[in-house]
Amino acid sequence: MIAEAGLALLWLAAALSLLQLVLGWAALRPSGEAMLRAVRPVAVAQGILAGLAFACLIWLFLRTDLSVKLVAANSHSAKPWLYKFAGAWGNHEGSMLLWVTVLAMAGAAVALFERRLRQDTLIATLAAQAAIGLGFYAFLLFASNPFTRLTPVPVEGNGLNPLLQDPGLAFHPPTLYFGYVGISIAFSFAVGALITRDVGPAFARAMRPWVLIAWIFLTLGITAGSYWAYYELGWGGWWFWDPVENASLMPWLAATALLHSVTVLATRGGLRAWTIMLAVVAFSMSMIGTFLVRSGILTSVHAFAVDPLRGAFILVLLGFYIGGALLLFGLRVRHVKEGTAFEIVSREAALVINNLLLSVILGLVFIGTLYPLVTQALGQEISVGPPYFNAVAGPVALVLVAFMAMGPMLRWRRDELKALAGRIAVPVLLSAAALLALVILAPPMNWLPLLGLAMAPGVAAASVAPLWRRNLRRTPFFIWGMVIAHLGIAVTLAGMASESAFTKETLVAARPGQSVAAGPFRVLFQGVTPVVGQNWTAIEATLVARRGEGAPVALRPQARLFSSPPTPTSEAAISTWWDGQLYIAIGEEDEQGRWQLRLWWKPFVTLIWLGGGLIALGGLLALIGRLRRERRAPA
């Protein structure tokens, strides 16, 4: 009955989204004032129904109801409860239901909490959100029904992909989706504002907190996903330029640009068309990413199902939504008033450059991700790997970071180059000193990590500069937010550059009792023992690492074999120090009784995710700051 209830709830939610669209459209007609008050409650009800449908699916997974096809295909009664729970979205249908649920709840949140937007724009926004929802409800109900029954009922389920059986999976996809799909609000805001011709500072101030919330979740989701890949896949890397990683990075880049351009629009009334464009692009990237993953058109570790029919369905949907929004943009944006002018040397100009550089990186990642499709169309199979992305996106990112450091030091409207030079002197000197020290003291390295390492201290100093001579207790939260987020970028940059420049990799075939050097460590391979978990068996190696004369640390990497489905995985062992991580993975045994061991010493690699956390924290502080100020000064 639960499955039928879930399906019924989903149909009801879909019907309500249709109602929301029709009501919204009717309310915007000259005689439709009577409908105005109905739109908000319908949007809230739609969000609740979608949430309940999703709760039904989780309930089915927790009970391991094998008469439901999706549960039988992706779960197993012997699985720990956390993975039964997380298994609900560790598959195509379930993750699409989560997608739609987040979409509906985001719409409901706007209906409940948005008080500053002009009423007609709000109604148009909710109608746009409902229009998106309607298409994806159709996709679920006609092409990806998660509640389909299965007869005869199997005795046992197939189990969940063991790579996904990790506590990280329980939280990574929902976090990412809140950002990834939450950014749909920006899209709907943009469409709403184009319909009612309401693009201006008030609109920007209303949109900003929503963009911030989605952006915070997106940042957290990407950071967590990167760490998950790092410790779970056992390759020792933290970013692989996998199509799905790119699919989450592209909306983040667009949302980051949007966050900055919306500030120009809110503060100075400039960048109107551009801000609207970015809002459309950000969620378009989410939809394109969903399409890339769900259609299986690009090969990826994240691909669940390869089904061209589903791919075609989503392709039609996104062609309709993105094409429609861009058509509206082409028709309407020329009527939007030009914004206020500004000088070449000004905060606005720095933000424009920031936006352009972010867009360039976005474009490069987009081209790299889709390039295999283009060459395939021309009759060649090609894969584009990290060498391309690092080589093209890296330098642009460094320039971007340099401008990020300068931006907050500039005044709005106009500033003097001389004054900027005075303010930027300390950070520039810091970076120059770091560069000199690295060239003299450090072993030779690539120019990209070298520049990254040199720039990091300067950028960090420049990031905290806005706090200089301020009363820290009276500094508004959004200033703190900017400072901490920019500082997070510097910290992440230092981590990435250090990991890339100083990582020591050792690959050996070792016998028990043998000792291996890994960076500053002596690692003694004591031997292997079999271990048994709830739904896996493993060979576990015991290694004792010693740094100089310090206390020994035991590391236990495993080569696991999951029982359902039978799949081998590598569980790396990681020892975290203040200045880096020792990372050990175990491979197979050869004929002579030696075990493959991979050891990495990764200096300051943890800074990458610490920085990611700081960026998200900065976003949170900025959000609190904006909301507080709004409460004090209602529009």
Next chain:
Amino acid sequence: MKRRLIFWVPLAVFSVVISVVGFGLYAPSDRAVRSGLIGQAVPDFDLPPAMPGRPGLSSAALRQGGPHVVNIFASWCLPCRVEAPQLDALARRGIPIDGIAVRDRPQDLAAFLAAYGDPFRSIGADTDRRVQMELGSAGVPETFVVDGNGVIRHQHIGAITEGDMAAIVTAYEAAR
């Protein structure tokens, strides 16, 4: 007028993208990375020596003096150790083997060759994997048979086992 045209650029770009993607969705797709270069001349390259005192490898050298076996390998690659005895056996038959060492260091290479045998006439250093990619090779080890005119005749993906020897020798004899 100019200002108006620019607002249509996003829609135009998007239309191009969606047509390419739509085509990709229905175009027959082969997910294995295979060399499209069989029957074609080796691409031009000139790799520096991977170790001091040994010759490097260039496409010009491959176009002279009868057929060659080109082995793409690395000291950090475990399957390469597995195929080392088979390469030695090929070299003992008098088949010239040229190596392309992918992302390797001279000292690691020397240790590898000392431990697992050194069948190579020359070894080129492909530090950024460019030549490997141009040859249409997806990983290490991989082995190509190139005829006397520098045309690729055979490709073997993965370690050469005892069972693969015959195919490689046949391809080499056919290329003479």
